[in-house]
Amino acid sequence: MKLTILGTMGAYPTKDSSTFACLLQTPHETILLDCGSGVLMTLDRYVPTYALDRVIISHRHHDHMADLGCLSYAALIDGELGRRKTVLPLHVPERLALGGDAGPWTAQILYDEQTILDLAQGYTIHFQRGRHDAKVFAMSLHQGRENLLTITWDTGWYEELPLFCQGARLLLAECSLYAHQTGLLKGHLSSTQVANLATRSRPKKLILTHLPHFGDPADLVREVQESYCGEVLLATPGMTFQKNA
Numbered sequence: 001m002k003l004t005i006l007g008t009m010g011a012y013p014t015k016d017s018s019t020f021a022c023l024l025q026t027p028h029e030t031i032l033l034d035c036g037s038g039v040l041m042t043l044d045r046y047v048p049t050y051a052l053d054r055v056i057i058s059h060r061h062h063d064h065m066a067d068l069g070c071l072s073y074a075a076l077i078d079g080e081l082g083r084r085k086t087v088l089p090l091h092v093p094e095r096l097a098l099g100g101d102a103g104p105w106t107a108q109i110l111y112d113e114q115t116i117l118d119l120a121q122g123y124t125i126h127f128q129r130g131r132h133d134a135k136v137f138a139m140s141l142h143q144g145r146e147n148l149l150t151i152t153w154d155t156g157w158y159e160e161l162p163l164f165c166q167g168a169r170l171l172l173a174e175c176s177l178y179a180h181q182t183g184l185l186k187g188h189l190s191s192t193q194v195a196n197l198a199t200r201s202r203p204k205k206l207i208l209t210h211l212p213h214f215g216d217p218a219d220l221v222r223e224v225q226e227s228y229c230g231e232v233l234l235a236t237p238g239m240t241f242q243k244n245a
């Protein structure tokens with residue numbers, strides 16, 4: 001599988017990065033994980049919209065789905081031109097109002113904690129309800145029993161999160177707040193909380209993402225490293241990770 005980080009920002013994009021989203025490519029599927037502001041423009045550097053087999057949206061906040069209405073238009077155009085052969089499934093935690101006429105080439109499919117998406121060849125995606133002011137789910141990609149990837153998406157701290165992230169080869173943790181801001185914004189993790197999460201879940205590699213527009217995000221890495229001794233990296237647009245099937 002290959003994971004490409006398309007953008008890294010929380011809340012809104014910058015000239016250098018869309019909001020946080022990823023492109024996941026398994027042997028049989030190409031999947032867009034979240035579709036916030038600026039994501040479609042970034043996606044265009046890697047794959048055409050008609051290459052997408054499905055889209056998974058973590059929650060309804062704009063920085064995670066702002067481009068979804070335009071993606072439904074892309075699917076409509078791709079379908080009418082004959083270069084999209086099947087309806088594009090949009091996996092969503094609750095029904096989303098996309099505005100305009102989304103057309104017949106996308107279909108919203110609800111998921112919850114009981115859902116397991118089977119991607120063939122032993123790859124599955126699992127979900128756990130997070131703590132946020134919108135219905136949000138952390139997600140994990142497994143191959144057999146191995147946790148290849150966990151993404152926390154937006155969440156406040158909760159006790160069940162470390163177990164869900166346990167032993168991930170790659171843990172992408174939202175890190176919206178600096179250590180001194182812990183608890184300032186309900187529903188988001190600080191560097192101190194991410195360090196605690198990593199200490200308890202022991203990922204092979206920890207990536208900090210959903211980055212703030214204030215302060216120096218490099219400080220987030222330094223703050224995590226004050227109490228966590230594993231590998232920590234700051235997410236950058238275009239960063240890729242690969243594991244051969």
Ligand SMILES: [Zn+2]
Binds near residue numbers: 063
């Ligand atoms: Zn967000």
Ligand SMILES: [Zn+2]
Binds near residue numbers: 059061132134154
């Ligand atoms: Zn949010």
